[in-house]
């Protein structure tokens with residue numbers, strides 16, 4: 001399933017937004033064509049106080065700010081600017097990944113067991129920067145994950161509000177599902193339009209399913225700039241400090257400060273505010289305020305290996321323009337088709353279909369809980385448009401854990417990101433399981449391949465993990481409140497105690513939706 005681009009334009013209505021840095025200059029006419037800023041106020045000088053301050057206008061933060069703004073004044077602080085118009089066109093998504101105005105251009109630290117064939121043994125980790133966050137960069141695959149993913153969160157936290165059944169109404173609330181399917185699972189009145197694969201993509205999906213059948217996989221239908229927080233001597237969060245055009249500003253939150261700066265941004269802000277492992281804070285010259293061991297730890301991601309290419313030589317396929325070939329497809333008629341119907345070669349995001357498999361030996365098989373995801377990517381092979389299909393194996397149940405640390409006490413320095421891929425031998429076993437049908441190469445070949453040409457599927461999460469208060473690594477409780485600080489929450493991908501077994505954007509939006517409800521409920525009861 002695919003969300004259409006720019007979901008934030010409808011969820012941002014009614015929210016006051018402070019854009020802290022934006023060096024991207026857009027023609028006003030282009031902005032008005034693609035972005036609706038009508039009821040949203042973009043401020044250069046905000047008031048001194050708001051009920052809530054939300055930091056980060058990404059998948060979770062934009063939604064959360066919208067929900068809170070129905071009842072309260074909300075200041076949404078975003079480091080990036082308004083999106084570049086071409087970001088709304090799916091086929092251009094890969095071109096945006098390296099643009100410093102649209103992206104936080106992070107690199108991991110050199111890896112020991114992976115990335116061995118990459119420059120400096122590092123992996124490039126782009127994160128979205130702007131109104132819409134990483135949803136502005138993403139490849140539009142909309143898969144919720146497996147119900148067990150969320151039931152697992154409920155077990156880890158001891159709080160049933162995070163079980164799949166309990167989250168289902170919140171998934172539905174954000175969705176405007178345009179395909180066919182049961183109303184029990186799909187919402188139709190939310191802000192994010194979700195459509196099933198278009199007809200031409202479906203043909204490709206069928207090819208993918210045929211191939212899966214041929215390999216004996218059973219087929220089942222699955223749905224699916226910076227600042228610090230101001231904290232007083234009693235550990236109450238009372239506002240934020242940010243920098244704008246070279247000046248430091250402070251804004252007060254009458255009720256709460258909420259961090260939605262993503263799995264890298266949120267732990268960075270906590271650390272710069274003195275909330276985190278004391279030893280690490282002292283090493284970088286930050287005075288510890290709250291010793292919270294788990295901040296930045298438990299870094300999770302879907303590590304992957306791109307196998308292939310598998311070329312479709314059938315002429316009828318290659319003539320159907322499944323993929324975007326610049327020399328062939330940069331034509332006015334394709335632009336017109338895209339603007340008129342949202343279809344054609346420009347609507348292609350590259351991510352075409354997905355499958356989930358269970359490895360044989362693991363606990364996951366006993367629980368019917370997939371631990372490997374296959375991603376089918378369509379890449380044009382040449383100017384004739386011959387289609388190459390590449391499969392990425394996504395290791396869902398990875399045991400290795402990474403960490404985000406600060407490089408210094410300068411908030412503008414990029415952090416040290418260590419995903420620690422393949423640290424645990426179980427993870428390489430999963431890769432080999434994912435490749436087991438590819439008999440034309442040996443296990444040794446696939447292991448060498450995965451360790452050298454390691455790729456991320458861009459799903460960092462878990463760095464402010466939700467959990468029981470008795471667990472020393474817990475950063476937020478199951479109401480998303482930061483342990484040891486009053487009036488401060490985290491609501492984004494960083495709170496996932498375990499990564500879901502699919503692309504994670506729907507999980508981020510449900511965290512925003514569920515988080516908003518938890519906060520509003522508490523506010524109404526405390527009146």
Ligand SMILES: Cc1cc2nc3c(=O)[nH]c(=O)nc-3n(C[C@H](O)[C@H](O)[C@H](O)COP(=O)(O)OP(=O)(O)OC[C@H]3O[C@@H](n4cnc5c(N)ncnc54)[C@H](O)[C@@H]3O)c2cc1C
Pocket residue numbers: 020055056057058059060061077078079080097126127128129130131132133134135137138139140141142143225226227260261262263265266269351457458459460492493494503504505506508
């Ligand atoms: C290339 C790519 C492709 C992807 N494809 C898919 C896909 O097809 N399907 C899918 O489900 N998922 C996909 N994802 C992942 C998904 O989009 C993200 O996991 C999700 O959007 C993260 O949401 P979030 O709310 O946690 O954070 P984000 O959406 O990253 O929001 C964080 C926001 O906070 C802002 N911020 C950070 N620090 C500060 C600060 N100090 N001050 C102010 N603002 C700050 C950032 O600029 C950003 O706007 C993809 C990701 C990438 C990079």
